[in-house]
Amino acid sequence: MKEDPIYYDPPERILRLLRWFCKDDFLEEIEGDLHELFQEEVELYGITKANRRFLGNAIRYIRPYFFGKKVISTNLQYHLTMFQHYFKIATRHLWKQRLYSLINISGLAIGLACCIAVLFYVKDELGYDNYHQNADNIYRVSINSTVLSSGGGQDRANSPILWGPALKRDYPEVEEYTRFVKLVSVSNPWKWSANDKVFGETNILYADPSTFDLFNWKVLHGDAATALVEKNGIVLTKAMAYKYFNSENVVGQTMTLDPRQRDNDGNFRTETYDYTVRAVIENIPRQSHFTFDFLLPSAHLSDIYGLDINGSGEERNWFWRGSVAHTYLQLKDGTDPKSLEGKFADFQDRYLGDATTSRGYVYNPFLQRINEIYLAGNMSAQLQPVGDKIYIYGFSLLALFILFIACINFMNLSTARAITRAKEVGLRKVVGAERSQLVTQFLGESMVITLFALFFAIGLARYSLPLFYDYLDKDFAITLSDELPFFVLLLGVGGLVGILAGSYPAFFLSKFKPVKVLKGTFTKTKSGTLVRKGLVVFQFLISVFLIIFTLTLHKQINFMKSYDLGFDQDKVLVVPPNTARSFARNYEAIKGELLQIPEVADITMSSAVPGQGLNGDLYAAKDADASSGFGLGEYLADYNFIDLFGLQLIAGRDFSKDIATDEGIFEEGKPGQVTAILNESALRQLGWTAEEAIGKQIVRDPNAKDWIATVIGVVKDFHFESLAEEINPIAIILLEEYSFLSVKLKRNDLAGGIQAVEATVKQFAPDADFSYNFLDESFQEQYAYEQGLGQVLNITSFLAILIACLGLFGLAAFMTAQRVKEIGIRKTLGASTTSIVFLLSKDFTKLVLIAVIIAIPLGWYATNIGLMNFAYRIDNSYDVFALSLIIALLVAFLTVSFHTLKVAIMNPAETLKTE
């Protein structure tokens, strides 16, 4: 072979691959043999086939045995060994120090579980309305209205129905609009019947035919684009199709609607309307700021309102001003919504005439991008309750607090027990470990712990999330399989926490000087103790702060619940409008019947009852300038109202049947002159004293002059709204405009009373569903938000102090164990058990005391700000601070005393005999 001088070059590229892949050690042999084989094969098969075979031969080396990328392989192998070693050491330590591991892992698990719960929540809240294709170009027209007199303002989600078409006509940047109108109310569901099935429904919207141009809800059957053009078309969701027809494709089916309207006598009209299903769409995604089950054509609204809702609206009428529709605009790509907002003032001038002000309000329309509506929160007239950014910030903050406390536990326990690792660190350094390697090791250990914790946290979150969502009154709908990216994120969070918690111990532990620790002179470091103490103080600072906040909130809630509202709310049974309206016209008759019931003390009817909503209008003194008008709440009531609710007259008199003028004067069935009783707040607004007010007159809507009310009495202010609100001006006007029936029950036999009232009501309104509530209970329901918040805070502050105490427990266990000998000597010298317990507890209680001292002014400041939200509020009082001081000290003392007692009662002979 050597005599053969011809040499063929094998393909270099394949060789390079081989060299890249294979370990150096093998290359000499492999390359050599492959070259030789190639020469033979060229001679045997020719160059082309030999090339192919060369590739085949080379590729067969791609297997683990030969693998070894030069740099990586050596490092990787080395690292792998070291990692295995670190892991082994870490798990051994975890097991050896079971108590501390348990404290660390459980604390971190709780903290991480809180974070997971909040992350889920935040992710869910942020995800609203993003599914729309045009989400970036769809805006809702919302209106900010400011009251001229008080400067108070409010944002509302709906706008006048005539604005949509006019905006599209006047501004080319508006590509399309659609409007939704909800006429059905929760208290009076509309009845749909089809296929022999009848259900009451409340999730029904009137919508423009253009709806499906803007919103790309998934259409399953039928043609949604034309579904709402004709008046008898409807669009259903899939759920409704199954509910009524038990199948999905129900296009062409007929459904009958009974809108449950009442005639003037309060009886239901029996008119029904037939509709044809034109399209079935997928159920509206949960993450939408509004949902619906049925869409009806907006064309009906023209009949209902008595004007062309798509009209050019030359005539100035109420529908240019009254907000009844939810208007959505699709703007052309690249349109700046701000520029359109700037044109609204001019727009209102053109169509409303009197510029932007009307009836004492200034209107400022603005545009809300559809995927920002949900979190904007706090607006009136939303189609459905929405979320609030405040929750996101608040919950995130609370979760971070708890996680942080847990991280501190980890730092403290690792550094405190540094002495147990000091020899290890010293030896590693002697053998040649660099500091960076030690840092890697300890960070790795904290990662292992966090990973364990994360594992438990996911389990914890799994079971606590539904509870958390329950508090928030939010549907819990998480499919774990959809959340895979989320779990990757969680791993990231876990890693971050591991680094956060582990960095200080890693830095601390890797700092040891081998000479010192190996000689045994190393005991503890001053700086370490100081940092540790600081961190304990910080933990308890957060805990105490949370406790103060929680206690204050609960005190405020109790205060509001037990506050004298200024009216009698005890044993008052309220029959709400959906039932009461049907017999309102027969008031005198039903009153006679009801008063016959022995359990009934008194009854009254009115347009509203305290705590359950109130309407009002603009009023001004009769001779005053129209611009002095102010918003005045109206209770349109009968003679017994003041009496039944026990309102206190401070001037004038109650309505009386004996005085004929009280009834007022009616013109063409409409009230022209009425009598009214004002509250003190209204007098302040009018600038009258109680005595002056009697006999004075006020005008409803100074421009339109709806009616003139003569003041015959003044009542003391009473809280007809939540105590979070100021007492606003109201008038009680004698006028038959009844929606609510209030029955004052006499005896304690409430059940009997309710039954008797129900039986009577049924006589007068056989077709109405009887419902009722108790005034005091429904009034308390206004505090549901505060109570929910209180419960979340309860749990948070409990967890905070629990984790902080866990840490303290671990720290105390270690510290006392270190002083066992000292205690033994003290005892032999005659120290008593109590004195030793105090000696040992002193160090810890001192820290907690410092924390409380810092927390109190912070808490005082923060609760003061928080309480500002309540118009009627408690003062920050000492008892809250004293109580939180006692709680913190007591809990800390008890935690520590478990160890201190154990050490203190130990027999000194036992502890001292070892040396």
Place this chain on the structure above:
Amino acid sequence: MKGTHLGEFEEIVLLVIAALQQEAYGLAIKKELEEQTGRTITISAVHAACNRLEDKGFLSAEFGERSARRGGKRKKIYAVTMSGQQVLQNAYELRQKLWDNIAPGSFQIDWSF
């Protein structure tokens, strides 16, 4: 030291190396193997087996001369070590013992008559 188990292919490779008249390097081993067993054997399998056997201590290796035909690389020439010989001997004895355990006549196909 890694496990000392000897696989079937490894045993054959060892035997071939022991029996090989010329320099026992990869390509030569491959050819001899193919010749003796009648199977097609890839060069990478030979290399893997030889290197494993070297790791186990059954083979020793030294590098020979460079040649142009080999792209300037040296041959890696294998020789069976003492422990390699030992393990071959053990395998041989084991087989022998097993063969001895088989009762004469067992392999008669027609044993039932």
